[in-house]
Amino acid sequence: MKYMLLIYHDEPSWNAVPEAERQQIYGEYRNLRTDLQEKGQYVTGSQLQPISTATSVRVRDGKELITDGPFAETHEQLGGYFLIEAKNLDEATAIAARIPSARTGTIEVRPLVETAAEATA
Amino acid sequence: MSQARETLEKVFREEHGRIVATLIRILGSFDLAEEALQDAFTSAASKWEQEGTPSNPGAWLTTVAHHKVVDAIRRDKTRNEKQEEVAFESTRLQPFTETELREETHEYPDDRLRLIFTCCHPSLVREAQVALTLRTLGGLTTTEIAHAFLVPEATLAQRLVRAKQKIRLAGIPYEVPSLEVIGDRLAAVRAVIYLIFNEGYAASAGQSLIRNDLCAEAIRLGRVLCELLPNEPENMGLLALMLLQDSRREARVNEEGELVTLEEQDRSRWDAAEIAEGMRLVQAALSLRRVGNYQLQAAIAAVHAEAKHADETDWRQIVALYGELLRITSSPVVALNHAAAVAMSEGPEQGLRLLEAAGGSGDALQNYYLFHASRADLLRRLNRLDEAATAYTTALSLTTNLVEQNYIRRRLEELKRKQ
Numbered sequence: 001m002k003y004m005l006l007i008y009h010d011e012p013s014w015n016a017v018p019e020a021e022r023q024q025i026y027g028e029y030r031n032l033r034t035d036l037q038e039k040g041q042y043v044t045g046s047q048l049q050p051i052s053t054a055t056s057v058r059v060r061d062g063k064e065l066i067t068d069g070p071f072a073e074t075h076e077q078l079g080g081y082f083l084i085e086a087k088n089l090d091e092a093t094a095i096a097a098r099i100p101s102a103r104t105g106t107i108e109v110r111p112l113v114e115t116a117a118e119a120t121a
Numbered sequence: 122m123s124q125a126r127e128t129l130e131k132v133f134r135e136e137h138g139r140i141v142a143t144l145i146r147i148l149g150s151f152d153l154a155e156e157a158l159q160d161a162f163t164s165a166a167s168k169w170e171q172e173g174t175p176s177n178p179g180a181w182l183t184t185v186a187h188h189k190v191v192d193a194i195r196r197d198k199t200r201n202e203k204q205e206e207v208a209f210e211s212t213r214l215q216p217f218t219e220t221e222l223r224e225e226t227h228e229y230p231d232d233r234l235r236l237i238f239t240c241c242h243p244s245l246v247r248e249a250q251v252a253l254t255l256r257t258l259g260g261l262t263t264t265e266i267a268h269a270f271l272v273p274e275a276t277l278a279q280r281l282v283r284a285k286q287k288i289r290l291a292g293i294p295y296e297v298p299s300l301e302v303i304g305d306r307l308a309a310v311r312a313v314i315y316l317i318f319n320e321g322y323a324a325s326a327g328q329s330l331i332r333n334d335l336c337a338e339a340i341r342l343g344r345v346l347c348e349l350l351p352n353e354p355e356n357m358g359l360l361a362l363m364l365l366q367d368s369r370r371e372a373r374v375n376e377e378g379e380l381v382t383l384e385e386q387d388r389s390r391w392d393a394a395e396i397a398e399g400m401r402l403v404q405a406a407l408s409l410r411r412v413g414n415y416q417l418q419a420a421i422a423a424v425h426a427e428a429k430h431a432d433e434t435d436w437r438q439i440v441a442l443y444g445e446l447l448r449i450t451s452s453p454v455v456a457l458n459h460a461a462a463v464a465m466s467e468g469p470e471q472g473l474r475l476l477e478a479a480g481g482s483g484d485a486l487q488n489y490y491l492f493h494a495s496r497a498d499l500l501r502r503l504n505r506l507d508e509a510a511t512a513y514t515t516a517l518s519l520t521t522n523l524v525e526q527n528y529i530r531r532r533l534e535e536l537k538r539k540q
């Protein structure tokens with residue numbers, strides 16, 4: 001099954017992390033990605049630019065509305081994601097627990113809808 | 122009710138968990154497994170009525186359930202897009218005979234173990250874990266569970282549907298968890314079973330203090346857990362604790378349905394068989410030298426059970442056990458019980474001091490009726506009657522259980538006569 005691991009963290013505290021420590025965390029991310037790639041479990045993933053760069057788009061009555069900011073102001077912000085392949089939820093949560101930001105933020109684990117048949121079954 | 126029908130219902134209840142667990146493994150679906158078993162039950166009802174009860178009713182039900190599965194899959198085959206998968210399932214299911222089935226069950230004694238871990242998976246909310254465990258492992262009907270937990274049947278049914286949907290869509294595994302996480306998962310399983318027991322033992326709302334069928338079901342699940350994972354001392358501790366608490370059931374409520382405190386209970390009405398079994402289990406568990414929460418609670422219950430009269434209770438031992446329990450759990454409720462035990466062992470003054478210290482450490486206890494009821498009891502014993510009355514009144518405002526409310530009201534009336 002494919003799982004999206006959504007990485008939520010507190011942006012201000014992430015910005016306050018000293019450079020050396022930040023580099024070390026990036027290193028951990030690279031190691032995790034390499035490990036997943038070797039096991040054939042890595043599909044894709046990326047860090048996201050901060051929410052100050054976010055734009056929201058809505059179409060209402062055929063009219064496009066473009067506004068500044070993220071979808072919702074939350075305590076923790078979406079800062080990145082991994083799309084992985086895992087046997088089941090336990091395997092997915094075990095991978096999520098290895099994401100460095102799990103130690104300070106929250107990883108939301110969401111299964112992907114794989115086929116139309118399964119979604120409506 | 123005819124004899125065949127009676128046997129059938131008994132077997133259905135007893136074998137439900139085992140059969141459904143195996144069917145889920147084979148079918149990979151909770152719903153299909155339940156449907157197949159329900160069909161088998163209906164077949165059995167008419168067949169047993171006519172031909173008498175088979176020699177091994179459990180295996181009979183399993184076999185018929187498997188056949189129903191094969192039939193259902195064949196029926197669905199034309200409609201189903203995943204033909205190859207279905208073909209695989211059919212061949213997989215085809216060769217089962219009664220003997221093979223028994224061997225199959227024997228070969229995989231842990232199907233119920235998979236089921237228990239899936240039902241109590243941490244990604245399901247506690248209410249869903251409880252409902253799913255009672256429904257699948259316990260074989261209780263949706264109506265029965267809804268009544269036991271005083272929720273509308275539709276709510277309960279919806280809860281089950283959502284839980285099963287999550288298991289399927291989120292890929293919650295149907296397997297015994299890996300060694301790294303099994304400890305935590307097992308703790309969650311025990312918590313679910315004990316919650317079922319407590320819901321039965323001290324119903325949190327409503328007229329009746331004890332809903333016996335939930336207690337019996339929790340004890341049965343506790344036995345299954347001990348059977349599946351022997352030599353796990355906390356499992357034995359949990360079963361022992363439930364048995365020892367359940368042994369006091371008859372004495373705990375009087376003819377008027379009023380709560381009788383441990384001190385005032387007629388101990389001749391305690392269930393000797395349950396006490397004996399509980400004591401044996403506590404000893405066996407403690408001898409494994411991996412002490413834990415449930416074992417300590419069970420040991421405390423065992424000390425109470427050993428005393429023929431309330432005034433023979435070894436309070437010093439109970440204080441020591443609560444001390445140990447407090448060290449490993451640091452729970453405010455344990456602190457409360459520790460204080461109450463100290464009051465019995467060293468006097469109400471010392472007890473009250475500890476109790477008020479525990480109550481001052483956070484507001485968890487301030488909203489707990491037993492904290493105020495215990496404090497009121499100690500104040501009463503210290504002859505501080507006005508303060509006792511105030512504390513009883515606070516306690517009264519914090520419980521919705523009628524039996525508990527009546528108990529506090531009686532104490533308040535006694536106080537008024539003394540004042």
